[in-house]
Amino acid sequence: MFARFFAPLSSGVKPAFAAFLLLSSVLLTSCGDKNGDTVFFPIENDLQLGMQVSQQADSLYASKGQLLDRNSPNPRTRAAYAHLDQIVERILESGQVTYRDEFPWDVKIIDDKNVQNAFATPGGHIYVFTGLISYLDNEDQLAGVLGHEIAHADQRHSIKQLQKQYGISVISGLILGSEAGGLERVITQAGGQFLGLKFSRDYEREADEFSVLYLGATDYYACDGAAGFFQKMQALENRGTPPEFASTHPAPGNRIQDIQAHARQRGCKTETASNTGFQEFKRNLGL
Structure with missing residues (x-):
């Protein structure tokens, strides 16, 4: 889960600003390849x-x-x-x-x-x-x-394609913790497609x-x-x-x-x- 990669935020931080901080952190720490793909998932x-x-x-x-x-x-x-x-x-x-x-x-x-x-x-x-x-x-x-x-x-390649398919909105929700068990649910839904x-x-x-x-x-x-x-x-x-x-x-x-x-x-x-x-x-x- 993404949550374990980030320090807890103060309850006084507004959700929109929290999203900006967390997403910025992911973008800065994620790596890209020669095709320009940035990998958000660990x-x-x-x-x-x-x-x-x-x-x-x-x-x-x-x-x-x-x-x-x-x-x-x-x-x-x-x-x-x-x-x-x-x-x-x-x-x-x-x-x-x-x-x-x-x-x-x-x-x-x-x-x-x-x-x-x-x-x-x-x-x-x-x-x-x-x-x-x-x-x-x-x-x-x-x-x-x-x-x-x-x-x-x-x-x-599979995880990159999954990332493209589900988009930044799912990733943002996972970062904010607004989707409890979200990553596991996405993986379960997508699993059958990889065959x-x-x-x-x-x-x-x-x-x-x-x-x-x-x-x-x-x-x-x-x-x-x-x-x-x-x-x-x-x-x-x-x-x-x-x-x-x-x-x-x-x-x-x-x-x-x-x-x-x-x-x-x-x-x-x-x-x-x-x-x-x-x-x-x-x-x-x-x-």
């Missing part, structure tokens, strides 16, 4: 919102029998999770993830071979569908997707750029792995079967070229990683 709210969205996602896919248990008695499922965890860990250990230690960064597999999709909640809960894994050719492409989704969480959240092109472009940064810093994956992924998605769209990923991740025509240009600018490795065990990983998932 990082704890990413964690709170992410936990709620993750619980909703777990419940939804578990009810369909699609949420794979990482502690399954099936050794192939456990091996698949170990491999996926290794990819995520390599990205997190790149030294470029801002909230490496603050977010849980757990990854879960949804067994739906008809869905080519992946998403991350605020606070770093990551979901990958077997339909996406099945369609990809190599681990660089999957690492590119994971880097992209990690960037959405690490750059706080199909559409980000702006600026946020998508930023996630692509950070994917290149993350992968390049691993010195293991081709840093433009996300470009290979989008080439696969473009092939599906050209056949008239757009993947679900395209419905939540707008794909401008120059996106592949932008990723490749960013990789050239950074001078990072673009050769496909070999001997990653990616095909065995797919076989362990029955793909």
Whole structure:
């Protein structure tokens, strides 16, 4: 809650002036990014919102029998999770993830071979569908997707979009304490929307750029792995079967070229990683 970040005000201070003082304090202490977005919410709210969205996602896919248990008695499922965890860990250990230690960064597999999709909640809960894994050719492409989704969480895109959606009036009410439990109510109302959240092109472009940064810093994956992924998605769209990923991740025509240009600018490795065990990983998932 915002209230704990501010000292109590004297009862003699007029509400309008109190609003001005408190809002000014937030504006002065909040930080902005290169897109000009000022983040009013503390990082704890990413964690709170992410936990709620993750619980909703777990419940939804578990009810369909699609949420794979990482502690399954099936050794192939456990091996698949170990491999996926290794990819995520390599990205997190790149030294470029801002909230490496603050977010849980757990990854879960949804067994739906008809869905080519992946998403991350605020606070770093990551979901990958077997339909996406099945369609990809190599681990660089999957690492590119994971880097992209990690960037959405690490750059706080969901919480920024929530902030834009609910506006300054809600924030002001929270600061003044005139909305008891207001933040929790906003988060509860918005939680379900994040399973199909559409980000702006600026946020998508930023996630692509950070994917290149993350992968390049691993010195293991081709840093433009996300470009290979989008080439696969473009092939599906050209056949008239757009993947679900395209419905939540707008794909401008120059996106592949932008990723490749960013990789050239950074001078990072673009050769496909070999001997990653990616095909065995797919076989362990029955793909």
